[in-house]
Amino acid sequence: MESLNFVYDLLGKNIVAYILLALLPMAFLLPYALVAILGELKISAWIQERLGPMRTGWKGVLQPIAEVVKLLQKEDITPAAVNKPLFNLAPFVMFAGAYAAYAVIPFSSKFVPVNINIGLFYVFAISAFGVIAIVMGGWASNNKYSLLGAMRAAAQMISYEIPIAVAILAIATLAGSLDMQEIIYKQGGGFWNWNIFGGPGAITKIWVIPFTVTLFLIYFIGSLAETNRVPFDIPEGESEIVAGYHTEYSGMKFAMFFFAEYSNMFIVSAIITILFLGGWQSPFGNFLNGPVWQAFWFVSKAMLFVFLQIWLRWTLPRLRVDQLMYVTWKVMLPIAFVAFFAVALWAMIQ
Amino acid sequence: MSETKTFEIDFGKVYSERMRLNVGPQHPSTHGVLRLEVELEGEVVTEIVPHIGYLHRCFEKHAENVTYPQVIPYIDRMDYISSMNNEFPYVLGMEKLLGIEVPEKVQYIRVICAELNRIANHQIAIATFGLDSGAFTPFLYYFRDREMIITLFEKLSGGRLLYNYFWIGGLMHDVHPTFAEDCLEIVKQVRKTNDEALDLLMYNKIFVERTANIGILPADVAINYGCSGPVLRGSGVPYDLRKVEPYSIYDKFDFDVVVGKGEMGTLGDCWDRNIVRVREIYESCKIIEQAIEQMPKEPCDVRQAVPKRIKPPVGEFYCRAENPKGELGFYIISDGSPKPTRVRARATSFVNLSVLPEISKGYMIADLIMILGSLDIVLGEIDR
């Protein structure tokens, strides 16, 4: 296999290359967050027949920058009764977890910061970091609402990891690898070969498509819960428990939570793209499949899911915490297992 | 106050303690400055004590120190979402006491204003109820329409929220020339949005899950607690003062009393209370259309029956009308002087809220917020 990383091609394997590699996802993440915030504002406005922000720049496109500046210059309040070390640490843990996942996200065939052969496993493990941060922040805030939010978050995210894990496992079985680049390579040659359509194979694969689509939906629903987005924004639930775990946070620390949430939105969208929609593969086989085009396809597919998440947020009400648990344990998990067995069977026959 | 329970389990002693949580007075979904002292076992509400009075403005004391017409602006400020409806029972009662006959056109304008305000109130009630469940978008749809109604009221009275439009014996001003067309346009838009909200919110699967079978209020309990309005009708009791004892000219219109039927769950749950409001908007639209058709077209001096000096005879009476939230009544005692001796407001939300501890025990904290939202309270009226 040729080199997987254009940075190493350019600079060789040295300290400069490592630092550059560590910073490159940030160079993507910052503009992405601004776009996503603007998207959230403008899409919600569009759904609700409003204009949204219109004063900052042309049609209000500079609004996210204004919001970031506002958050940066806000007073950083640490309430007197909090557990200071944990309270201050939590947003950084949250963000570190969200950012660390970018280490293995392949943006194109020529760029993945660290190409490890258990990439999926790594992402899955690192996403559990967020739970620790939320519980930390919620408990350290010394606020009953925050505590309730933290408890809900822990219960929710741990439960939802199980159907997600089953979905990931099914795809790993199908592709025969936990290496993301490997999974993506296998899905090359047009959208018909994507895992959502059963992966590459003869026409007989048609019977497995319902199961892979089911897994796709399970992963998508689970990822909404992972990122605490509506209809699973129960840990925040601003109408019930005010803002849950980040009730007491303000200024920069709140911004970190906020940033991490948007970052997580992209991560889960990226994973779903890699697992089911062929990652950076062009939908048209080798047509428009150069390394830069690949990055384009990858980001567009992921952004489609970011858009979907925003769309859902402004459309649906929120579930209750026990209903959420019901959905995971009694609906999604059995279905995920059935789909997993079907996919495993298919992989075995192949 | 918290009670400690000890469980003997194999791996030692485990303590569980109930948590006392203050919901409010600065909580986003208490619809004002209501404070609920809640005891939680995990997330399940085991005890709930409402504390009110944060918005107490001494309405009854004020009313004893001003003349009869001056009471009306204070009444506006009780249920500030539906000021027109608030003025209605007071004005009607005073006219009965003074023996004033108001012109026919005034009656029609009053009914139209009251029904428009009922629509505005129900829109807020449904919208904020949706907001409590996390659905933000219907909220803005409804507020967009409510804006049209408020703009119309601004044209009539100059105020957008507190109108002082109904006077004892008449109205502040006659309506503007395009009043009828404006109303019909509003009615058209309101119907459209309501259809949309039914699809987007009321029949949404998640919303139904959140509201059906939650906060069940049986009819006998509702009556015993003195509930009225959509809260009582949601439990299946067809008690609407506009039909039961038609005041003003409500007997001239054809409309139905909407009651809950327990379509999605048990009779008297949160969903029933809310669907009553949604359907009542259609009924109000019907009344407005009929009233505009029947209303005398020629201009009329709406102040012709307004008395110059109000000095009612010695007497006392209780007058009531159907507010959007329920029965609003005033118990007025007159000693023959220009100032009332006692004005006691039977505030709808005050009575409706008192049922909350009864119906919210054993549900989760998220349900408590939904139940509170379904009661549609306004703290300005509770605290007066």
Add this chain to the structure above:
Amino acid sequence: MNPKDIFELLKKEIGDQALELVEKEYHDPFIVVRANSIVETCLVLRDDPNTLFDYLVNLSGVDDKDKFVVVYHLYSLKHRHRIVLKVYLDRENPHIPTVERVWRSANWHEREAYDMFGIVFDGHSDLRRILCPYDWEGHPLRKDYKTPDYYKGIKVPL
């Protein structure tokens, strides 16, 4: 049933505890009842199949210069008739049994009457102030109430 029949019924059931029926011009017809028999009266009115007053519309305290009055507005959802009960209380030591057990809606109304007039409802489950702060002194709707100059060191604006 008209007020006269209701009064007759009360006379039959509770004897001379029902003092009089007043029907005056400009007044809603009302029945004056003794304080001690108010619960009994209310139970009769609520449960008798001819009256069935199942709905306590309003309960108000009134300061009538030399007496306190507690006024009950009753309504029957079935028969759609109404009646007013009045109980005159001593100004010095206003005590009256609670009707909370008869109609639960009386709970908060009675608390308000206690808050505003200092009328004590004997047997009430939770007789606290409801609208005023819990540590407020005096009962604001009494005619002889003097507004305090200061509340917790804050000057009361007039």
